[in-house]
Amino acid sequence: MPSTSSDDTTSVGQISNNDKSKYGREIEGLVTGCNENNLSLNAGKTKEMIIDFRKRRGERSPIYINGDDVERVSCIKFLGVRITNHLSWTSHIDVTVKKTQQRLFFLRRLRKFVMSVRLLTNFYRCTIETKLSECIMAWYGNCSAQDCKKLQKVECAAQTITEANFPSTDSIYMACCCRKAANIIKTHCTLVMTTYNLFHQTAGMEVEHTSQQVGEQLLSSHY
Template sequence: MQFVCRANMSADDAVNMGLHFILEHLDSAGTYASILFVDFSSAFNTIIPELLSSKLLQLNVSPAICQWMYSFLMGRTQKEVERLELWCGRHNLELNTLKSVEMIVDFRRHPSPQLPLTLSICLVSTVETFKFLVITVSQDLKWAININSVLKKAQQRMYYLRLLRKHGLPQEMLRQFYTAVIESFLCSSIAV
């Protein structure tokens, strides 16, 4: 499920897909979702070109890679963390345990306590919110924190628009500045 740097795909699609799977799972009675956000240390600097080339040939490039990533990452439980670590070791990818966090989404009336999650013998911290790509996701799956963040940044950018107007920038240039710097930011991830 590669979303970045692909035609007709965006971070919005990744967030929407993730939320869809979480909410679909949570529709079943007595369920919860535990989300592990993993960060790789210098992932692009540790790629072994020969290994990558052979994998790309085996997987027929773009569609096959996406399908492989999807089948590898989807439907995994916490017991799968060890397999993720082994896979990363075999493919020269180092997990950044300091930036990896877990978020538990649990709407059950009486949630049971979860065992702590470890990654590469380090305890993974549990968070209530996490900035996933460009969206702040909260464990209650509500958008107040993200909306407040977007509004604050938009207000900061409006300051520059007022300065430009004060210094006599033509109306058309003000409109272009607004569209490029403010409106584009307000509309990013609007589908989510």
């Protein structure tokens, strides 16, 4: 039977008091689960990242998958977001700014071709703003002031080229958070109303059933 590769599979383990047994069992469980479900786990593409904020950091022995050692990295890309072992977003923002600056070149070219402001605005929103706001709820709230300035430079450059006003990254972040909160509240209210309706219907059926039983008992006792 052909096997399927297990892409974007993540396993998180904790090492407490230098006890690596639990972490080792987590890796073994991952390998066993992939084998049982006919999934191919490529050790060459698998990366290990250790997050340790202790002052005294001991040496960690490498882990092995099917006899192959797993590469240990300090930065990993997960679902489009770059995460470092220091939980800093500078690496992710640097890559994002570099890509958006490359797209600013095409925006300048369109400006030289005397394109309309509307077309330039659409190009910015589709190619640059979407990249700046990609997974913004995961990283923007904890980025440093220096990283925020890097994003602002891209926005200012785009506004200078197009001579139009665009929403700042901060406003985009707040709008995304508000929409997410509204969806959570809406889902929660819908769940509460559904539970209430089910409880109300169940209670009504129980009352009706109880009334019918009482009526039958009264009739049988009368005759």
